[in-house]
Amino acid sequence: MxxxxxxxxxxxxxxxxxxxxxxxxxxxxxxxxxxxxxxxxxxxxxxxxxxxxxxxxxxxxxxxxxxxxxxxxxxxxxxxxxxxxxxxxxxxxxxxxxxxxxxxxxxxxxxxxxxxxxxxxxxxxxxxxxxxxxxxxxxxxxxxxxxxxxxxxxxxxxxxxxxxxxxxxxxxxxxxxxxxxLDPDDERASRRVIFILNQLEKGIEPDLIAVKRVLDYLEIRSWSDCNKEIKFLEEENDFECSDGDERESPFLSSLVGLMSFCRGVMFEALDRRNPEEQTDARCNVETLSCLNPHDFRCPISLELMTDPVTVSTGQTYDRSSIEKWLRAGNMLCPKTGEKLIRAELVPNSTLRKLIQQFCVNNGISPTKSGSRSRRTTVPANPAATEAMRFLSKFLSTRLVCGTAEQKNKAAFEIRLLTKSNIFNRSCLVEAGTIPPLLNLLSSTSTSMQENAIAALLKLSKHTTGKKVIVESGGLSLILNVLRRGLSLEARQVAAATLFYLSSVKEYRKMIGERPEAIPGLVELIKGGATCGKKNSVVAIFGLLLYPKNHQRVLEAGAVPLLADILASSDNAELIGDTLAVLASLAENADGTHSILQITSSLPLLITRIMRSSTSGHAKEYCVSILLSLCINGGVEVVAVLAKDRSLMAPLYSLSTDFTSHASKKARSLLKILHGFHETTTSSGLMSSAVSHERFVHV
Known part of the structure; x- marks a missing residue:
């Protein structure tokens, strides 16, 4: 028993x-x-x-x-x-x-x-x-x-x-x-779905009556019901990818495409039945970083790149993914759609080192980084491709000809569709959704403005999307949202959009020359939430890649606000981004002078970050700032740093254990400090050093 x-x-x-x-x-x-x-x-x-x-x-x-x-x-x-x-x-x-x-x-x-x-x-x-x-x-x-x-x-x-x-x-x-x-009713309904998918594969727009019969049979009667179906199917597809067995993935992709079409076309009202759905439906405001992990992912596989290579259009992909793309006979750039002039793949060694260090800092194995990531450059099924194209045209028409409620709903659909899917962005750009979305930025409806700017943010990640936004006069409208947006969320998203636009060299100059741009970003640092501060700081970092914007950032009063972030924030990413901006500003004499005028900035850099930060990149930026201050600020700054013996240990560690770039700067700073100790022997010099301490407010 x-x-x-x-x-x-x-x-x-x-x-x-x-x-x-x-x-x-x-x-x-x-x-x-x-x-x-x-x-x-x-x-x-x-x-x-x-x-x-x-x-x-x-x-x-x-x-x-x-x-x-x-x-x-x-x-x-x-x-x-x-x-x-x-x-x-x-x-x-x-x-x-x-x-x-x-x-x-x-x-x-x-x-x-x-x-x-x-x-x-x-x-x-x-x-x-x-x-x-x-x-x-x-x-x-x-x-x-x-x-x-x-x-x-x-x-x-x-x-x-x-x-x-x-x-x-x-x-x-x-x-x-x-x-x-098999229930005969189930069999008839499933055959109807297969017929609709076959029609899509042939490029034939679905018969809405047939689609409605399927939805009625399954009692999918609202936008919310349809959205739940999409989320479930996407999760199943994620399971397929993570298990390494993707036999069902093309079929799942086709069903996601069909349900996305249904959600956008068949349901007019946006219903949210509970707080959880409302939170999900609004989409969290995107936050950026100077070292954004998303920038380290291959646009084809969405996995961290282990061997990044650049093609003739200037886009970077993981070698294995782009080689597979080329072997299939594709001679168009997957991200931009431009024709590849040549099939040469140029190794991007700088990006590879950044990715390797990112993995070290975060305990990530690059070979395992892509589990459960959907490959979304091109859908795995032709039916999904055609469904997205039909939906894009429908949404574009609604943005132009629909009622106010229909326009708002269309903007929200685009906001969702572009969240993580590169192909969707491409379809929506091609369908002409950007100009009417820009028109919605002037709306007096908070919801409509938020949905429009959030949709434009995602579309600005697409190379052609950036071009269309700027050529359609979108820069003025986005800057207007940044300065006078109807909600803090809209202003924060506008800052993020400027960051993506600033990735184009000529647009950095264009944005910087607008008198309201950099002051608007600085104002958001002053009054925004953590998300807004991060997006503004990173947008400024992007604009600083154009040298003439340095003086504009200083004149806008950015440095005191950046120092306040270092003094008061406990957000590691925000601190790292702030240091990145300060490192860029400190590279010239005016930037160094502005930093040295801020009370207690040097002790913050030395004690809070060099001694206690666990972020390798934060320490690297810190060393870069200190080195620039020594070079541009002269013996006064060197004297203060040389007096702080606790600085030596982290500098020695960086000189041997981090990236070659950081190691070189750490060794240069150590050489300057050692040289100062060797030459400073007379009491007169020491007295001079003490007086200069007052200059840098230590």
Whole structure:
């Protein structure tokens, strides 16, 4: 007989199963746990009754697919529940063979519970429909397993009522014979979906009546319902990529394309049913960094590049990804769509070193960095490609000809579609969405302005998108949002958009020459939230790549605000970005002078960052600033730094253990400090050094 001592172990297994199902268990996987050998009969029977009740609770719930199979399964388990409760209530003693059968039933019941929950899983309606034949097979397999366990159960050896025994025998017979087949209604609906996808592959716009029939069958009746389907399908696609088995990925991609089309075209109203959906739907304001990890990812694979190479259009890709692209006969740049003049791949050694150091600083293995990342330069299925093109044209038309509500909804759809999908951005740019989005920036509706600027931000990441924005007169409109936007969120996103525009050399000059641009960014540093400060600081960093913008940044009063960030912020990324800007400003004499005029700036740089920061890049920028201050500020600055002996340890560490660029600067600074110690011997010089300390406010 089984003992009771280990029953808590069994309960822990059951809890684990339930937790797995409610978090990240992939649909149509059944991680059932076999009862351990030490479980007692009492515990096993109690758990079987609980499982049976959970399964029977599905009886009153709506199944949109697999209606017949689910109903028959629940009916048979309901009869067995009566049997289990009879045994429990009578307190019967059972043989080991009964316990063994109960154990097998428990395993099958877990899988049936998973299967029923998947049929009703939120957002999985379309996927369950398209997998309906497989799901029907799984119902048949699990009920056959129940039949096998009942066949070997010695019913004649147990004293239960004759009627109950007959019912169990009836279930055993029915479980062997009942046909769990594909529901004809499910089959017709899935064929309709396949027909729509085939039409899309041929470049034929979907018949909206046929699409509506599918949505009605699945009771997808709102924007929110459709959005849940998209999120579920994208998560399934992520599972495919992370598992390395992408056989289903093209089909999943086509379904995402179809549902995206439905969300944009079939539903006029944006409904958000709960706070969680509202947060997700608004899209968090994008924050930037001078060392943005997204810039280290290949535009084709979206994985961190291990061997970055640059093609003739100036775009950088991971070597393996672009070589695969070229071997397929493609001679267009995947990101810009421009024709590749030559197939030569030039190694980008500087970027490779930055990526390697980023991985070291963050404990990342470059070979494992891309798990669960979707390849979104080109959809994996032609149907998805065509669906996106049809949707882009529809949204572009709505932005021009729609009502105010329709325009706002179209801008919001673009905001979502461009969030992480490069191909979507390309389609939307080609469809002409940028000019009407720019027009919405002048709206008196806060929501419309926020959606429009957020959509433009994503489109500004596309090379052609930047060009269209500027050539359409968008710079003035974006700067107006930066200075006088209707919400802080809109102003913060405008700053981020300027950062992406500043990646083009001629646009840096153009933006810097606008009198409201740099003062607007500085004003946002003063009054913005952390997100706004980060975006403004990084936008300024981009503009500083044009040398004439240095003086404009100084005149706008940026340095005192940057010093305040170092003094008060605990955000590591913001501190690193601030140091990057200061390092750039300190490279010339005017910048050095401005920094030295700020009370306590040097102690902050030395004590807070060099001694305590865990960020390698923050320390590198710090060394760069100190070196520039020594070169441009003269012996007065050198005297102050030489007096601080605690500075030597981090400098020695950087000179040997970090990037070659940082090592070179650390060694140069050490050489200056050692030279000062060697030559400073007279008391007169020391006295001079003390007086100069007052100049730099240490």
């Amino acid at each position: 089984f003992t009771k001592q280990n029953s808590p172990v069994f309960h822990s297994h059951t809890a684990m199963i339930q937790k797995s199902n409610r978090s990240d268990r992939r649909a149509l996987t059944f991680p059932a746990v076999h009862p351990c050998e030490g479980v007692s009969l009492e515990t096993l029977l109690s758990s079987l009754i609980t499982l049976s009740k959970d399964i029977c609770n599905h009886q009153s719930k709506l199944f949109l697919t697999q209606r017949r199979n689910a109903r028959e399964t629940v009916r048979q388990i309901g009869i067995l529940l009566v049997y289990f409760e009879e045994i429990r209530d009578r307190g019967l003693t059972l043989s080991d063979s009964f316990v063994l059968c109960f154990s097998e039933l428990h395993l099958s019941f877990q899988k049936i519970q998973f299967l029923l929950e998947d049929c009703r899983r939120e957002g999985a309606r379309l996927w369950m429909l398209m997998k309906s034949e497989h799901v029907a097979t799984q119902f048949r397999v699990q009920i056959r397993a129940v039949a096998t366990a009942l066949d070997v159960m010695p019913l004649s050896l147990i004293d239960v009522g004759g009627e109950v025994k007959e019912l169990v025998e009836l279930v055993a017979r029915q479980a062997r014979k009942t046909k769990f087949e």
